[in-house]
Amino acid sequence: MQSISFFQFITATILTITVISCNQVSNEGTLAFAKAETTITSPQPPVKDRNVSQEFKDYWYQGKAEITSYKLDQGRYGEVRPGTAVMIFVTEDFLPKAQVKADRQNPDNIPVLKLNATKNFNTGVYPYSIMSSTFYPVYTEQHALKISQSMQEWCGQQYAQLNNRREFEIMSHSYFEGEEDKEYSVAKTHLENEIWTQLRISPEDLPTGSIEIIPDFSYSRMKHVPLKAYQATATSETGKYTLEYPELKRSLVINYNPSFPYTIESWEETFNSGWGPEAKVITTKATKINSIKSAYWGKNSNKDETLRADLGLD
Numbered sequence: 001m002q003s004i005s006f007f008q009f010i011t012a013t014i015l016t017i018t019v020i021s022c023n024q025v026s027n028e029g030t031l032a033f034a035k036a037e038t039t040i041t042s043p044q045p046p047v048k049d050r051n052v053s054q055e056f057k058d059y060w061y062q063g064k065a066e067i068t069s070y071k072l073d074q075g076r077y078g079e080v081r082p083g084t085a086v087m088i089f090v091t092e093d094f095l096p097k098a099q100v101k102a103d104r105q106n107p108d109n110i111p112v113l114k115l116n117a118t119k120n121f122n123t124g125v126y127p128y129s130i131m132s133s134t135f136y137p138v139y140t141e142q143h144a145l146k147i148s149q150s151m152q153e154w155c156g157q158q159y160a161q162l163n164n165r166r167e168f169e170i171m172s173h174s175y176f177e178g179e180e181d182k183e184y185s186v187a188k189t190h191l192e193n194e195i196w197t198q199l200r201i202s203p204e205d206l207p208t209g210s211i212e213i214i215p216d217f218s219y220s221r222m223k224h225v226p227l228k229a230y231q232a233t234a235t236s237e238t239g240k241y242t243l244e245y246p247e248l249k250r251s252l253v254i255n256y257n258p259s260f261p262y263t264i265e266s267w268e269e270t271f272n273s274g275w276g277p278e279a280k281v282i283t284t285k286a287t288k289i290n291s292i293k294s295a296y297w298g299k300n301s302n303k304d305e306t307l308r309a310d311l312g313l314d
Contacts, residue, residue: 050141052201059261060113065090068264068291069311074121075273075282076128076222083121083128084313085286087264088296089200090114094135099146099163111138112145115197119218126154130218136197141205144194149217160217160227164188170227189229192216192243192252199241199254200262206241208234215245216252223248223271249281263291 065088072083093102093109102109112135119130132149148161156175163169167185174180190213198206207213212229220227225248233244239258244251250271257263266287273282289312299307308314 050137050139050202052138053260055260056201060089060091062293064293064295066261066291066293067296067311069289069313070266070286071289071312072119072121073283073285074119074128075269075271075284076121076123078273078280078282080282080284081121081123083119085120086118086311086313087196088116089197090116091138094137094145096145099135110140110145112136113138113197113201117196123153128153130221132193132217134193134197136194136201138201143188144191144197147191147193147217149193149221151218151221158221162191186214186228189214192219195241195243195254196264199256199264203236203241203256203258203262206234206236208236213243215248215250219250219269219271264288 068087068089070085070087072085074081074083091111091113093105094100094112095102096108096110101114115132115134115136117132117134119128121128129152130149133147134144135146136144143164145164146162148159150159151157158172158174158176158179160170160172168188169183169185171183172179172181190207190211192213192215195206211232211234213232213234214227214229215225217227219225230245230247233246235242235244239256241254241256242251248271250269253268254264255266257265266285268286269284270281271284272279290310292307292310294307296307305314
């Protein structure tokens, strides 16, 4: 599952996640997922090589993943719900055409830093489960090659994927009427989902100033806003990165250790939750519980459940 190839190549893929909610749509926003459109038409800059330090290679190419657990207070339907979040970072080789993990070394492989991020919380009697995957190139300065996200709750489920090719190619599938099978493309721009992996490689290169950026897929899913680029203001301070979306009335603050390996310590996401007169500004918070390095894919016996206790997940 871990790879140690250092070949540099270009090719793009990014999975995007758009969504729909059960009959709770009226609680979180208007259901509007016709073809998302973007106004970005400017040519993209050429892909550049990225130099990474030996310290980076020593940390990330050990044949292990970094697993970090967080105490989650998730805003949903105008209330804060307790839950857990987990971020799993791992390097691996990526197939440029199929845009999936490579099972063997090959000169065409693209080394990526992959993030699998999960959130689990309950809304009353029924649970939510969210997982996002981001595949970010290690040795070239370009957008994530692929992003995918799935969301399940008792009303239904959805899946969406964004692939970075000539444009961002998006396909989505959903249980809900009006959001069934779709395929379309949008112009390339910044992606909120890739910020987390870019931060772990080179936080000094995070975008700043007035930018156009596609928000986190799970936000678009739960708020039922079109999956497209929005104007935002990005600021970077020592150990803190902030995104402000005026049109969406939303902000995201990521707090991280400014020293390598730039571990993510906590984050806060503030937005309007609920609908009509019951809508209110609410803040989702996540605070680090613990972090371990593990080749977790081989830790699948009953005795390995003790690792969940180490992460505070039991």
